[in-house]
Amino acid sequence: MRFSDYPFLRYLPFLIVGVLFTRVELSIPIPVLIGTVIVSWGLYLVLIVQKVGQNSLSSAFLGYFLIFSLGYSLTLLQKERAAASKDENLGDSISYLARVTKHDVEKPNSFENQLEVIATLESMGWKKSHGKVLVYHKSKTPLIPGQVILVANSPDRISSPTFPNEFDYSGFLERKGIHYRQFIGEKFEVFDSSEVNSFTYRLANFREKLLGIIEAKVPNRASQQIAAALLLGQKENLDKDIKNAYAETGTMHILAVSGLHVGIIYAILLFPLKGIRIKSSQKRIYLTTVILLIWVYAILTGFSPSVIRAATMFSLFTVGQMRKRCPSSFNILAFSAMVMITLDPTVIYEVGFQLSYAAVAGILLIQPLIVRFWLPPNRVLEYLWQLTAVSIAAQLTTFPLSVYYFHIFPTYFLIANLFIIPLSFVVMSVGISFLALSWIPLLGAGLGGMVSGLIWVQNWITHTIQLFPGGNMERLTITFSGMLLVWGMLIIWANWEFGNRKKLVYLMICLFLVWTGDRFFRELNRPEQELLIFSGEKGILLDFKLGNRYFSWNESFPAEQISFSVDPNRIAEHRPHLIDPILAFADDSLTHFSVWNFDFNPRSKTFYWKGQHPKQIEEISSLKVRQLTQSDSLKASIAAFRVVF
Structure with a gap:
């Protein structure tokens, strides 16, 4: 098959590039942009109607430019709507009226909820307002969606990350x-x-009612949490230990309602059609009902990117069945992505969206190649081998993203998924019956007990695998060029047998050159001696790099804050997890460091360069790097600094 046979797969990259291009700071007036798009559409339609150069580069260029412009325009419009949806003066209000939009989520010491602001009280009186506020309360009476509440005082703006690589x-x-x-x-x-x-x-109240049924009739508390996540997509109340167990065994995708869950629902709904002959008109009616039920389930579980993707794909496959056609899986996958990006361009930045589409792409590309390695002698082994191939294919394409974002890799993901995926299918089959029949006293209680027992077994297996030695590889890193290299190698493998091998070899060479060049320039620009300063509100932390040796010094920097504010930078820079402390000598109000011979005043957070003066001083963050003027001292504000010697 040629790449040109997959039109939506060709269009998708241009739509994504259009969305990403909005990050470049260009002040293009909206009327100019609209005029350019209208003129381009006019030229494109003229070429198509007159059949002049229908297959030429000019028409292709105009077509791809229009798709690029669509992504760019939609993202700009969304940014404008987002800017208009917040009140910049909300943080200065005396009090405000707001409508509750969600049910409470229990936190360790409070309840979390979300408010939609209606009006604010200022010095001149009440005025209409807008914006969303994340609130935490301790009221014994829960907040209910639809309530309007009067809140004293004003909310605080959510601050941007202070340190580099911080979430x-x-x-x-x-x-x-x-x-x-x-x-x-x-x-x-x-x-x-x-x-x-x-x-x-x-809908929110109905979902809360179903949660109440689970809490009332599923006896075990841990089983209640997993049932709520599996059946309703409600994973906010999951205990930390349960999350860690599933994350470290590579089965966390079970707890986030995804394409797997939609596929299980789809299989359950299509089961009555097996072995039964019905009229084509009746089959169309039933399949239409299946599509509607899939979308009802998608809405009920929160409309996550993976669920929308799966619901779109299964809907298109079902429509193909009704028309007795077999559409391309790659085209459907790309089309569903284009639909989601058109509705919400910023969805491409969501980790769930990226992982979902990478997993499905891996299954479509790599799973058939893995299956061919072995021909099982019976159906049981064939089922296990198919499941193994799916798990390996999905893991191969998603592990670069997992390492990039989470810096971990579950070693026993294959063993865990062989047990947990079939068990989750049984749990969902029984769980759906339980929610549908829970109103029948004895039957509802019996099904609830079955759900609780099955999930208990699932949790026991997960915790057991978690205890295996060496089950989780941590503090891993990968660059963007490294991800491109991995994905490029997988694409080359998938196309090696039927593709143009000469072009595939050129692609491999280009990818290796990009990856090698990136690593070379990173090492070239990596200083041999540097001091990283993490200056927070409550203290300051220093990281020293002396060649291949690393040291640290802490001046009242909160230990609980290191894991999420400083440690991400240490991982990205390949620093060890446990860093040796460095010696310093206190003298009156100053602390003296023999390394580079400089002094530090903890009260004023000022560094005095006495001996070896820095070659370069930068203020660094997740978004930008700012060069500072060289001087004999540095007063550290709340920020991060890199001092190169």
């Missing part, structure tokens, strides 16, 4: 439209509850 929590929430958060305790008053039972919040 951008503010950016994560900003993509959800949330720019403020506030601990309100019990300093709020329910102002209105008339909208609680309205149609807008009926």
Whole structure:
């Protein structure tokens, strides 16, 4: 098959590049952009209607440019809507009225919820407002979607990450439209509850009712949490130990409602058609009902990227069945991605979106190659081998992303998935029956007990595999060029037998040159001696690099903050997890370091370069690097600094 046989697979990269191009700071007026797109459309339609150069580079260029412009325009429009959806003065208000949009999520010391601001009280009185606020409260009475509450005081803006490679929590929430958060305790008053039972919040209330059924009829608490995650996509209340167990065994995807779960639902719904002959018109009606039920399930479980992708793909496959056609899986995969990006361009930055599409692409490309290595002698072994091939293929294409974002790799993922995936299929089959028949007293209690027991077994297997020695490789890193190299090698492997081998060899050479060049320039620009300064609100931490040796010094920097603010940079820079402390000598108000012979004043957070003066001083963050003027001292504000000697 030629690449040109997959049109949506060809269009997708141009749409993604259009979205990414908005990160380049260009001040293009919207009217100019719209005019350019209209003129391009006009030229493209003229070429198509007159059949002039239909297969020429000019028409192809215009077509791809229009797809690029679509991604660029949609992203700009979304940014404008996002900017208009927040009130910049919300942080200065005296108090505000807001509508509750979700049910409470239990946290260790409070309850989390989300508010949509309606109006704010300022010095001149009340005025209409807008924006989303993440709140934490300690009220014994839960907040219910649809309630309007009066909140005292103003919320705080969510600050950007301070240190390099630190997780951008503010950016994560900003993509959800949330720019403020506030601990309100019990300093709020329910102002209105008339909208609680309205149609807008009926789905959220129905989901909460199903959660109540699980909590009431599934006896074991750990089983309740897994059942809520498996059946309803509610994983906010999962205990930390359970999350770690599933993450370290490579089965975390079981707890996030994804294509696997939609596939199980799809298989259950299509099971009645096996072995039964019905009229084509009746089959169309049934398959249409299956599509509707899949989308109802997608909406019920929160509409995550992986669920939307799976629901779109299964819907298109089902439509193909009704039309007695077999559409290309790659075309369907690319089309579903284009639909999601068109609806929400920023979805390409979500880790779930990237992992979901990488996993499915790996299964489509690599799984058939792995299956060919062995021909099992019976159906049981064939089923296990097919499942093994799927797990290996998905892991091969997703492990670069897992290492890039999470820096871990589960060694026993294959063993764990061989047990957990079939068991989760049984759990979901029984669980769906349980939710549907829970209103029948004895039957509902019996099915709830079965769900609890099956999940207990699933958890026991997961925790047992977690205890295997060497089960989790940690502190791994990979560069973007490294990811391209891995994916390029997989594509070459997948196309080696039928593709143009000469071009594939050229591709491999280019990928190795890019990867090698990237590593060379990184090593070339890596200084032999440097000091990294992490200056926070409560203290300061210093990381020393002397050739291949690393040392650290801590001045009141909170230990619990190191793991998420400093450690990501240490991992990215290949520093060891446990760093030896360095000797320093306190003298009056100064601390003296014999390395490079400099002094530090903890009170003023000022460094005095007495001996070897720095060659370069930079203020660094996750987004930018700013060169500082050379001087005999450095006053460290709340930021990170790199001092090169």
